Structure formats: C-alpha cells, structure tokens
Amino acid sequence: MSLYSPGETAEETGFSLDTLRYYEKIGLLPRVHRNASGQRRFSDSDLYWLALLRCLRVTGMPIAEMLTFAELTRDGGDDTFVERMALLKAHDRRIESQIAEMREKQRAIREKIAWYEDNIP
Amino acid sequence: MSLYSPGETAEETGFSLDTLRYYEKIGLLPRVHRNASGQRRFSDSDLYWLALLRCLRVTGMPIAEMLTFAELTRDGGDDTFVERMALLKAHDRRIESQIAEMREKQRAIREKIAWYEDNIP
DNA sequence: CGTTGACCTGGAGTGCACTCCAGGTGCCAA
DNA sequence: TTGGCACCTGGAGTGCACTCCAGGTCAACG
Numbered sequence: 001m002s003l004y005s006p007g008e009t010a011e012e013t014g015f016s017l018d019t020l021r022y023y024e025k026i027g028l029l030p031r032v033h034r035n036a037s038g039q040r041r042f043s044d045s046d047l048y049w050l051a052l053l054r055c056l057r058v059t060g061m062p063i064a065e066m067l068t069f070a071e072l073t074r075d076g077g078d079d080t081f082v083e084r085m086a087l088l089k090a091h092d093r094r095i096e097s098q099i100a101e102m103r104e105k106q107r108a109i110r111e112k113i114a115w116y117e118d119n120i121p
Numbered sequence: 122m123s124l125y126s127p128g129e130t131a132e133e134t135g136f137s138l139d140t141l142r143y144y145e146k147i148g149l150l151p152r153v154h155r156n157a158s159g160q161r162r163f164s165d166s167d168l169y170w171l172a173l174l175r176c177l178r179v180t181g182m183p184i185a186e187m188l189t190f191a192e193l194t195r196d197g198g199d200d201t202f203v204e205r206m207a208l209l210k211a212h213d214r215r216i217e218s219q220i221a222e223m224r225e226k227q228r229a230i231r232e233k234i235a236w237y238e239d240n241i242p
Numbered sequence: 243c244g245t246t247g248a249c250c251t252g253g254a255g256t257g258c259a260c261t262c263c264a265g266g267t268g269c270c271a272a
Numbered sequence: 273t274t275g276g277c278a279c280c281t282g283g284a285g286t287g288c289a290c291t292c293c294a295g296g297t298c299a300a301c302g
Contacts, residue, residue, distance in 0.1 A: 005278080022261085059223050102220060127249070158298055
C-alpha cells in the first residue's frame with residue numbers, strides 16, 4: 001500500500017490539483033491522509049475511488065449525484081449496495097441514450113460533410 | 122415555403138424561446154423575419170439551420186466554434202466550403218473520440234455494477 | 243370591453259464546475 | 273543561507289450557456 005503526492009495523484013487521475021482539493025472540500029473524497037507537515041498523501045484506495053469518479057464525471061454525471069453516491073458509499077455499508085447499484089444502472093442507461101443521440105446527430109453532420117464534398121466549387 | 126411562430130420553432134427544434142432569441146442576438150442565426158407587429162416568423166431555412174446547430178450543440182461543439190461556422194456560412198459563399206467542411210470533419214473526429222472515451226468509462230462502470238450484483242449482502 | 247396568451251426588449255441573474263489568488267509553510271540542493 | 277519548488281488555506285473569480293425578469297405590445301375570444 002503506497003502513498004501518492006498531490007502532484008502524482010493529479011497526473012494519475014487526470015484531475016487538477018485544484019479539483020482534487022475541491023472534491024475533498026465538498027465531500028466527494030473522504031478526508032485525505034496528511035503527512036507530518038500537513039501535505040496530502042493519497043492512498044491506493046483514494047486513487048481507485050478517484051478513477052471511479054473520473055468515469056462518472058466523463059460520462060456526464062453531475063457533481064450532486066456523485067455526491068449522493070459518495071454518501072451512500074461512505075455512510076451506508078453493505079445496506080446501500082442495492083441503492084448504489086441502482087444509481088449506477090440508471091446512469092448507465094443515460095450514457096447509452098446519450099451515445100445514441102450523439103450517433104444520430106453525427107450521422108446528420110456526416111451527411112452535411114458529404115454534401116460539401118460533392119459540391120466543392 | 123411556410124413560416125413558423127417562435128413557439129412552433131421551439132417545439133420543432135428543441136431550443137427554448139430564450140435560446141432562440143439568444144442565438145439570434147449573438148449572430149448564430151441570421152436576422153429572423155418579422156411579421157407586421159414585430160413578432161418573429163421563422164422560415165424553413167431557419168429551421169434547417171437550427172437543426173444543424175442542434176446537431177453541433179448536442180455533440181458538444183462550443184458556441185464560439187458554431188459562431189465561426191455561422192460566419193463562414195453567412196459571409197463566405199462557396200469559397201468557404203472547404204473550410205466549413207474541415208471544421209465539420211474536425212468536429213466529427215472529436216465526436217468519435219468522445220464516444221470512444223464514454224464507452225471505455227462505461228465499461229468500468231458496468232464492471233462496478235457487476236461487482237455489486239455479485240456482492241449484494 | 244376586458245382579459246388571456248403569445249410575443250417583444252434590454253439587461254440582469256443563474257448554475258455548474260471548476261480555477262485562480264494572496265500570503266504562507268516545509269524541505270532539499272547548490 | 274538562500275533559492276526554488278511543491279504544497280497549504282480560505283475565499284474570490286471565471287467561463288459558459290443559457291434563463292429570467294419587468295414592463296410593454298398586439299390580436300383574438302367570450
């Protein structure tokens with residue numbers, strides 16, 4: 001079990017230093033361990049959690065909902081497995097329909113590109 | 122060639138009345154025709170253009186870039202076909218990589234769901 | 243004739259998710 | 273011992289894309 005500096009963690013996870021502090025501040029991250037001089041030292045489990053947050057964020061989950069998920073995870077224990085799973089499943093369905101919509105719009109854009117292709121003066 | 126009220130246009134395009142006015146104000150839409158009492162009457166070509174804007178927006182193109190595209194379309198004539206096409210092609214590539222990233226993150230989320238599934242207490 | 247309802251304007255306000263800042267600490271290398 | 277770097281804090285500021293508001297016009301309906 002190793003520990004990571006804020007810089008390493010930012011590098012690893014793709015979040016900025018400020019975002020890491022911000023996430024901790026709003027409670028999206030559990031209190032991060034500090035070394036003797038007060039600097040953050042992220043654990044493997046912090047990194048794992050951050051990776052999951054990254055997945056949720058990139059796929060468009062709003063912070064408020066990630067917060068709900070974080071709270072279930074932090075305070076709930078096993079009792080909230082079903083609830084957490086439901087939340088992720090709902091999000092998965094949203095991802096699916098987002099991608100479907102993007103594909104549909106992409107088709108229209110490609111038609112437009114093809115039209116230009118055929119009509120270059 | 123028919124004309125559409127703001128309400129109909131909002132309905133049709135999925136943009137709100139306010140957004141329609143906003144887009145006209147910032148120049149994303151050419152000046153929209155008005156009836157005798159000053160109310161907007163959108164044409165078929167306005168609707169066509171709005172549908173294209175919708176595709177770009179939904180797929181994540183920033184307003185500033187749509188504005189570039191609008192300016193090329195408005196002022197450029199045929200001379201800008203190549204440029205417009207390049208802009209759309211670049212956007213199409215971005216859509217592609219966005220979808221790829223979403224799919225990748227979705228996989229991780231589904232693994233997490235599966236893990237919960239297997240570990241319901 | 244009055245009152246809806248859809249629309250008009252310019253400009254202010256909102257929500258989200260960061261991002262930046264000033265002023266400070268701690269530690270290491272030259 | 274002095275410079276530089278990575279980090280710390282609370283709080284203010286930013287950018288984007290709308291969204292709302294007050295106060296007004298207009299046309300049609302009962």
